[in-house]
Amino acid sequence: MKQLFLERSNPRNQAFFLCLVSLILFVVDGKSTVLTPVRQAAGSLVEPIVWLAVLPRRIAEHGSSFFELRDQQRLELFEQRRSSEMLQARQLKFEALVSENNRLRALLGSSAKVSDLVLIAEVVGVSPDPDQHYVMVDKGLNDGAFVGQAVIDATGLVGQVAETTTNLSKVLLVTDQSHAVPVLSIRTASQLIVEGTGNRNLLSMRHVSESLDLKVGDLLVTSGLGQRFPSGYPVAEIARYQLAPGAAFAEVLAKPSSHLQTLDHVLLVFDSVEDLIPDVALKTVGPADG
């Protein structure tokens, strides 16, 4: 006879036990890095699931280019060639400037580098919780990505790599609540730390003393302090500066330079050529526009 109720152990005890295990795991994994190797290894195994999520978009892109009219494609190609020529021309001047800048810095004895190398990555997944600001990108350990690596896009700093598996990385955005980045105001060279607020359009600065010369519209770029981010990438523009009478610190809010709500491609920044994996370097890497 078919058994109606198949129970091996008391389900209530089982559920209670697993709840407890979950809580302990959550505290351990949330507060420490003990489980990072486990996450890395197991994460590599479940990568195919993330690829499954990219599949529809890949098919759509392929399909739309397949059905696009030939004339339209020709026009697009023409325009892209023109813009590429223009960028190349600008690049000529840029390279001269970089070498000149590096020479001058060498004369001054300063070690800051201007030239950086980048790797293009596609955003393949987003955080399901809109209050956790991270994205998954399609480059991982195999491509030389590492935890703490700076991530930029064409308009400014995006964030940093927080976790990597074989072929994927999790990128924490500058607007995440747990993110902070040392910056420098271009106009006055004042040093600040910009923190994420949990709002995709807003960054904040704490402990800004009233004597600091800041005003709305000032551009903040990475200062390179702390050695995590390379210097000189735009991070944000000051959107609000308010000094209440009697307050110890000014309230300063800034708007991120890059469009963090609509990322589709980002660039991973490498400090030196040696960090790059050779065949990757040959294929996809070019100098970044600093």
Add this chain to the structure above:
Amino acid sequence: MADPFVKGRWIIFASLLLAMALVLIPLPASAPFELNYLRPDWIALVLIYWILAVPEKVGVPAAFCLSLITDLVVGTPFGFHGLSFVILAALAKGSYQQVRMLEIWQQSILIAVALMIVSGVQLLMMTLMLDRSSNLLQFMKPITSALFWPWVFLFLRFCRRRYL
């Protein structure tokens, strides 16, 4: 007799994979960002369906394993989905005989309530243990999930009758 634990099991895995992919897919850049708060919790819906439909195959331990994979795929600390999936699984398993008798829209209401509780638990975990604040718009998710429940239910019932 053929082993009931193997036959047709792939459809359960396939539906869960599909749910995870649906959770991860980025919205098109043209869509307003706030829509992200309305995206249903597909994985929880599919999990609830399978526990209600075949409680002898999918139970609390399976929900726990699923939660670990979900944590890896979406990048939350291990155990974040564990607590909620185990609670959902225990609730569903304890009451599947009653819930099956209800109309689909009544099930939707129950699911909205269960997911609200679970969202509250997740909010507490985030704020108390990781010191992160969460937007209260987060509580829209259970409602949209409940609105999607009838379609998930009908689709998965079709799959179950056909393949399982």
